Amino acid sequence: MKTYVKSFLFITILSVLLIGCSSDDSSNESGSNDGGDEGSGEVTLSLYSTVTNESDQAAMESVIKKFEEEHSDINIDYNFPAGEYESQLRVKMAANDMPDLFDTHGWAKNRYGEYTMDLSDMDWVENLDPSLETIFTDEEGKVYAYPINQAKDGLTYNKNILDEYGVEPPETFDEFMTALETIKEESDGEVTPFWFAGSEFGAFGQYFDQFATPLLITHPDHDYSEELLDGSFDWEPYTFLPEKLLEMQEKELLNVDALTAQVHEQTQLFAQGKIAFVMATVPINAVQELNPDTELGVMPVPAIHEGGEQSWIGGERHTMAVWKDSEHPEEAKAFIEFISQPDIVKELAEGTALPAGLTNASADIYYQPYYDEYSDVMVEPYFDRVFLPSGMWEPMGTAGQELLSGSLDPEGVSEKMKDEYTRLLEQEASE
Known part of the structure; x- marks a missing residue:
């Protein structure tokens, strides 16, 4: 009986010590960081877009997947709320809790301007289609959003x-x-x-x-x-x-x-x-x-x-802006830099069947003959x-x-x- 009690006490004490060590190790090696794993260096960006039809959504999803494959430490939680987009974004604006990346869908300056980060220091700006300059920039030189395509x-x-x-x-x-x-x-x-x-x-x-x-x-x-x-x-x-x-x-x-x-x-x-x-x-x-x-x-x-x-x-049609108070501005800008590459510019323009917003790529748009006509x-x-x-x-x-x-x-x-x-x-x- 004494042997049984001693064994029981030994096992109990050992278990407590092991649990304590396990808890200490867990707190030191991992933690929550906006949906990301701090230990592994992962960051999760929230992204909202107004794309509605299946082809546009497929084009966006394909590009997001490619970005995540190239940037294994960044995840994108994307949302396509369709008809609920504006109401959802109004709630987020009122709470000053915007997505890291969001579509300004025609309101880059007038509605969302105070929430957008200035992107004028990014390389893609020099390729902005001149017809869109007055839409996306102001007199002080601020660039409000990235144009995925134009309407x-x-x-x-x-x-x-x-x-x-x-x-x-x-x-x-x-x-x-x-x-x-x-x-x-x-x-x-x-x-x-x-x-x-x-x-x-x-x-x-x-x-x-x-x-x-x-x-x-x-x-x-x-x-x-x-x-x-x-x-x-x-x-x-x-x-x-x-x-x-x-x-x-x-x-x-x-x-x-x-x-x-x-x-x-x-x-x-x-x-x-x-x-x-x-x-x-x-x-x-x-x-x-x-x-x-x-x-x-x-x-x-x-x-x-x-x-x-x-x-x-x-x-302005589909765009991507960065929330000025994002906790992950560099990661958000990395996504925009990624989609400004010529091959991605071309992919998104062709996937949405609309002219590109940048001049660094030539997209094969099905409707181009009609635009020319x-x-x-x-x-x-x-x-x-x-x-x-x-x-x-x-x-x-x-x-x-x-x-x-x-x-x-x-x-x-x-x-x-x-x-x-x-x-x-x-x-x-x-x-």
Whole structure:
């Protein structure tokens, strides 16, 4: 019995000593550092991007994986919140707790400027496309973000369908409506003339935002830019856009599930020849993987007023900024330096089917012949980025959802826009 007790005490004491040594060793050799292992030198960077379609996301994921393979001590926790991006970033801005790397999606200076690190000391800056200089830099020389690509937005169309039914890419809004009606009739309703992934309010935001430029800005007899900038615009002329969108729905020119359709459905429907037009630039790679015979084209936004001209809507598209208070600024800048290499610039431009933001690489862009065809068409900035207070994107898009669901009539859409416009202007003035 005494032998048993002695053995038990010996084992107990030994176990305590071993546990104590194990705990000491653990505390000395490893620890938490923002998701990284301090002992192994790992750092985890948070990254938020607005990329939504599968091809764009695949391109970003591929580049992130390559970076992590080359920089084994840096991990990237990436997020693609799609329609929730702006609301999530607003919460993070309010808490002053931004991602290490984030997409400024058109607001590099006006919305996110105070949160971005100055990148002017980086080598890639000398290759910044001159057309983007005023967007990404200020008079003091600060560079707010890195341009992954640049936008020339208008309409994407299924060239096979337009050719089959003898429809020319429309130059005016009236011609656009005629084209939609022709496609509906000639296809016996088998092809959706104008398709929306309206489960995300941004789909309708694109329609209102891009068509607002020829409606309210570019025609000299219908230029409301001063009124929009000084806050005196009364919004009655805007009613044309919701009226036409509702007319499209009533004439069955939109997809019947316009309020519930999701972005990922677009690729397959284009490959199946079920869509004629969308208000977005569609990555061709994913479509042709499903159907190599599919040909897509892009065109500027049609003119609205008689004597008006078409417009590309463009500027900043996907970007990467560094949060000025990031705990890992050098690692975050290392990622941007990595994606500024010519081969990665080319990969991202081709993967997103958009022109690169740097001049150090030549990308084989599927839509380049169309950009060349319309090279004389002016590129206008996004309407909301210049003429609307911050925060208008969401009400602009949700108003479209409410219109097609019957919650608002066209006049109600304009009234909602007026109320939100006034509220946000007053909010900006009080800050």
